[in-house]
Amino acid sequence: MTILRRPSNHPVSSIRPSRLCAVAFPSAVAVFITLAVALPACAQPQGGAKVGEKVPDFTLRDIEDKEHALSAYLAQGKTVVLEWFNPDCPFVKKHHQAHRTMTELEQKYRSKDVVWLALNSGGPGKQGHGLERNRAARKDYAMDYPILLDESGKVGLAYGAKTTPHMYVVTPDGKLAYQGAIDDNASPAKLGGTNYVKKALEAVLAGRAVETAQTKPYGCSVKYAGN
């Protein structure tokens, strides 16, 4: 009954969560059965970056102090994948430790003019924040792509990033082709059968429309500053 509020220093951008479309399907009857949650496409979430529209530009420094401007990549004709990241979140670890979802995809599409950027919008003192922590994680997780630090949370809020991971695929024209979950299994352990980012990249690179342009992201909440 009590509404617990942690005051936020950030202006309320109209970030709205997407419709939940989770449905559980029982697997075959066996000694031990678990249920996977399928996350089919949902209605467009509101606020932040919207599929089909131009995304906000940003310039952020990575953990090696190198600057990255989204517009510069787009001007080079790159498709850009944004991966909201927190090295200590169990859902991020699912895709970087237990499995290598992100790095394998990045590697696969590197030669196809796809740039992959991890963004950490965790505030100071929050889980997974800081140069040292992210440098160590990049090494541990063998990530060949940059981790950008957004500790004020400005970029995360502009995109409406809610969870880690939360994925965005941006085409060279600056428009958002996909946003949401990396795959269709929202548990912290099991991989989904469908990787939405992979499908989006395939479609984008083939000049096709992205079939599932929008899903509800899952994971830990982004640890924005302001508590």
Place this chain on the structure above:
Amino acid sequence: MFRNRGPLAQQRICDVALILRIPPRALALSSVIVGLGFDALAGVRPLELPTLSASAPASASLDPPESLGDPVSPGSTAPAAQLRNHARARLLSETGYLAPGRTNWLALQFEIDPGWHLYWNGRNDSGYPPTLELALPPGWTLGPIEWPAPDRLLSPGDILDHVYSREVALLLPLRVPDGLTVGSTVNLEGRAGWLACKDACIPESAGISLYLPVAASADVVRDPSAVFERFRGRVPSPLAEAGGRVGLTWASERLRIRVPDARGLSFFPAEECSPLAHPIQDTSAEGATLTLRFETEGVGPLRAIGILEVRGTDPTPRWYALEATPDSRAQVLQP
């Protein structure tokens, strides 16, 4: 005594299996194990089962185990692993007995460390709700789960979740067929999994077990720690029980909820609820009116589904299961 639950109480998965601890010489049962919710249990081992045989008798006669144990068993053991978790899970029985041929109420109770929370099974921006796996023989059913009303939690970045802190008990109706031997004992075993969050989120799980003697329904022993009483009161009632106090009026994509004598209202959307255009601003207010504005693009028919919290002069709010569409008769029920 037990309220008739509306659609909110209908869960996706209802069948849970029960493992009966059977001495090797006893009859074998075929059993089906189904998990509730999605697979959220990291590192869970398959439950060990007795040998399955093709033909299962309709009713099983159990030899009483060597040690009967306390009929009002507190539930799970507390292995060392549980102490590292940020919540302790127990399976409790309201009566301390299993009565054949009727509904027996169990509770999956979580005692949660201060500052940590678990998730409700409605719409949240992050996290996931607890899951329970049990094994049941044919004819036994568990569910639908009754979820108590959560607390609304708004975090920086406009992240809206609905959570449980300190304690929560999920109520589970267990239907047991006729034919169990009175005086025998049943051992319910399974595993609960959940996501515990504070600043960090940690997937946790624990084995749970409950020994229950089978008794005729005559003697009812109430759960002494009043877990059932406390949390049954937090399970939303059907809207009809508001006795006409709650007025619902649709105006195209807006639903106005009015409760004349309320001091404050909140709405917790269920997963199936149509998307809200302003999910933070519109879902909680002081006063007697709440107006939910729904998204109109690409959403299909509008359905307002969730929990309505009504705060008044009482220290405890009231909670109602809300389900309304623009087609349904405006539910301004006459007292």
